[in-house]
Amino acid sequence: MSTGITKLPAGTSIGHVHLKVSDLERAIGFYSGVLGFEVTQRLGNSAAFLSAGGYHHHIGLNTWQSRGGPAPARNMTGLFHTAVLLPDRKSLAAVLRRIQAAGIELEGAADHGVSEAIYLRDPDGNGVELYRDRPEADWPRNPQGGLAMGTKALDLQALLAETA
Numbered sequence: 776m777s778t779g780i781t782k783l784p785a786g787t788s789i790g791h792v793h794l795k796v797s798d799l800e801r802a803i804g805f806y807s808g809v810l811g812f813e814v815t816q817r818l819g820n821s822a823a824f825l826s827a828g829g830y831h832h833h834i835g836l837n838t839w840q841s842r843g844g845p846a847p848a849r850n851m852t853g854l855f856h857t858a859v860l861l862p863d864r865k866s867l868a869a870v871l872r873r874i875q876a877a878g879i880e881l882e883g884a885a886d887h888g889v890s891e892a893i894y895l896r897d898p899d900g901n902g903v904e905l906y907r908d909r910p911e912a913d914w915p916r917n918p919q920g921g922l923a924m925g926t927k928a929l930d931l932q933a934l935l936a937e938t939a
Contacts, residue, residue, distance in 0.1 A: 792857045793835035796899045797844045799823060802836045805897050809877045810859070810870060810905070827859070846900030856894065856902030867891060867907045868937035884929035888915040889922065891929050 796802040803823055806812045812825035815832055821839055824832035834857075847853060861867045871893055874881070882902075883894040892906035915923040 791833050795841035796836050799838050801898045809873050856904045858904040861907045865937045868934050886927045886929045888924045
């Protein structure tokens with residue numbers, strides 16, 4: 776099916792992610808209490824909408840079809856992770872401290888050259904990436920001028936020193 780449109784208009788962005796969760800209060804505790812999103816609206820005990828600020832909601836949570844349900848199997852198709860862009864390295868370090876204080880295990884931590892990222896799972900098994908971008912002038916380049924992104928270990932102690 777061809778519509779003649781080859782790309783989305785400039786300024787298009789992904790507005791929010793909406794997740795099915797098994798326990799709304801537990802999910803709110805993670806996304807609001809640990810990660811720091813603000814609850815902007817609740818629909819009784821079945822749904823909540825959360826924002827990082829300046830927008831009605833960046834994350835929707837609901838139990839409409841999933842209350843008490845199991846986490847999705849890792850080998851199934853679907854969402855790999857939701858990536859949350861933080862404004863700077865100090866903010867990434869602060870959220871890492873909250874994650875550690877909550878006893879949540881990281882699945883990974885990577886320096887991609889263009890960004891630094893930490894990876895974890897929410898209480899329902901959904902993947903979450905929290906990251907900060909480096910300034911574009913600091914992005915690694917190959918000899919032809921293209922991006923030379925990679926995956927190296929992120930020094931978590933050096934990151935945490937940002938909040939010391």
